[in-house]
Amino acid sequence: MESITRDQDSPTSQNEPENKWRRYFSFSTDHKVIGVQYMVMSFLFFLVGGLLAMLIRAELITPASNVVDRPLYNGLFTLHGTIMIFLWIIPFNAGISNYLVPLMLGARDMAFPLLNAISFWMIPPGGILLLSSFLLPNGTAQSGWWSYPPISLQIPPGQPINGEFIWIVSLVIIGISSIIGAVNFVTTIFWMRAPGMTFFRMPVFVWSVLSAQLLQLVNLPSLTGALILLLFDLSLGTQFFKPLENGDPIIYQHLFWFYSHPAVYIMALPAFGIFAEVLPAFSRNPLFGYRSLAVASLGIVVVSIFVWVHHMFTSATPSWMRMLFMVTSMLVAVPTGVKAFGWTATIWKSKLHLETPMLFAMGGAAMFLLGGVTGVMLAAVPFDIHVHNTYFIVGHFHYIVFNTITMAIFAAIYFWFPKITGRMYAEGWGKLHFWLTFIGANLTFFPMLPLGLQGMVRRISSYDPRYQGWNVVASLGGFLLGVSILPFIANIVGSLLYGTRAVNNPWHATGLEWTTTSPPPQDNFEQIPVVKRPPYDYGDPKYSVIEPPDYHQQEN
């Protein structure tokens, strides 16, 4: 009897079409479901982090501290940074990688599906735990997302559960999830490739994911180690980082930045990969210098392991170390420059199809120029000492994390939206979203560069009135950026409900993921493909599409 009921149950429970949306709320081991779960969840955290940023910009629109009190302001920028890094960009990258990597490799799933689900389901509890610290009597952690001791160890006595404690615990949870995810990604990329999918036939996006996840594996554990020691210092009375009791806070900085500088590349590498997918597809050109772009990803990995001390040029770092790390930090410009030249050469002299993903990709790649150049400036010791702890730093990394990476994320959402949902988005709304974002982002983050050069210090809620002009511009830009998310949400929700059906390959792109149906079936491919061609053969006259393809054509 038992076996009969099981036979009757299994086909309906797996393939019931009207129940499909419920899959996204279940403990599924399908990489596509997990990928979407990651992306939606991290977008919700993005909204929370964005709201915190709105509050920060509201506070900074006037020189006085009049919107929030100072402890809350400290909590706001601490959680804004933490959420945007650990709960928006990194999980979103994990999500889009989760969705795409098996499809791009011609695999049925990730290497360890159960582990994949576990690493996703660790993040919502970690994130909610982090946010719950707003409810504590003394509020959230207030020492910034870097949480330097001894500031982070200055907690009110007699409070074992405080904001800092919760911050550390949730970051350890999220970190372990990332490590598990990285193991899964690296194993997937090495072992799950379809027959004939050699390393130099993998799309650059997969190379980027591989590089980013290798960095997670090598560098993230040092942050986890540092946080564990910090937690012991905070609550068990050990003395690792307590300067008054022979401990050494500089060691924490070393361990922290050994992860947290490469974390920038962990976030940026998938963005670079997205550019490498979107730009060729909309310029109908083969990706210029495919191999050098692929290898440049690994180059960034190797160099970025040796750059962390440039965050500590002002922390009593010996001169030889400053020199050494100035050179290595500047060296990062070489592989990233290779990438930027590759993108430029790809779209060079081609007829561009300026659909929304292309707009976001070009906008992001262009803004990366300013973010990268200011990064090289900051790598120079004399300049770094001058602008240390000013808004110049804030402007620089927001040009990277928002204007480059978040733009790339939006490019990815629009580019793969037809594949993921089986529906087309509305082009007009997408373009509106792009222009609002692009203008808003530049209005917000560009003023921070002159502000920093003039000497406005970061992490303050009140400032000298002479800085107000640029601050008003930045705040208004920030609110515009906040508004810009509305057409995006409207577009996504509206297109999910009413969008036209997407064909398998609306962009006539060459990746393996476009050869299966939209959305892909349970097992991704009817038959595991055998790969015999390199990616990006847009230049092949047999397959290149000169006329703009009809994006809304029905599948015949």
Added chain:
Amino acid sequence: MNRGVIHVDESPIPLERWRRYLPTWLKRFLPIRGGRAEDHHGKGMFGFTVFLLSESIVFLSFIFTYVALRLTHSQNWLSPGISGPELSTFVIISTVVLLSSSFVIQRAENALQRNQINKFRWLWLMTICMGTYFLIGQGIEWSNLDFGLSTGLVGSTFYVLTGFHGLHVLAGVIFQIIMLVRSFIPDNYNKGHFGASATTLFWHFVDIVWVFLFSLLYLW
């Protein structure tokens, strides 16, 4: 129109030329031409090795902290009236037992590979005993020390380093017990094989880490 057709042309496989020069074990470990998804044991061992790599970085970060603190505070490392961890015969015996258990577990795993299930069980049980002996020894040592977790840097570093390692030994012993139980369940035999290999690798890892910790904590 299905663009899947673009992948049918024949062209030489890049990397094919230098692939020839790779040793066999590396070819097995790093599949280069794809199409190895069905090798569950190889895939699992690869993933587990990658995990151990990142695990070793956590240990390295602790060891880095220990070395850096010790170098800057070599004068006042020990608080007055407190002796550091001592290299007693007891510790040496524990260490010898732990390190030799690596050989035992490797023989057990080899026996499993050759399907000698009884030999596997006996050697595996022996490893469990050796690991448990080490854990009990560590507990006894901890209770006999004259410093605590918050007694200066020596206490902080010693307890955290040995404690973190001890947690790994404990995890290893738990894995071993699970594998031993599994070896009596016929359906789980194939799964157990990967688990046994992974546990063996983990046990070697724990032992290697102990060599470093032992030298740093007791011999420096």
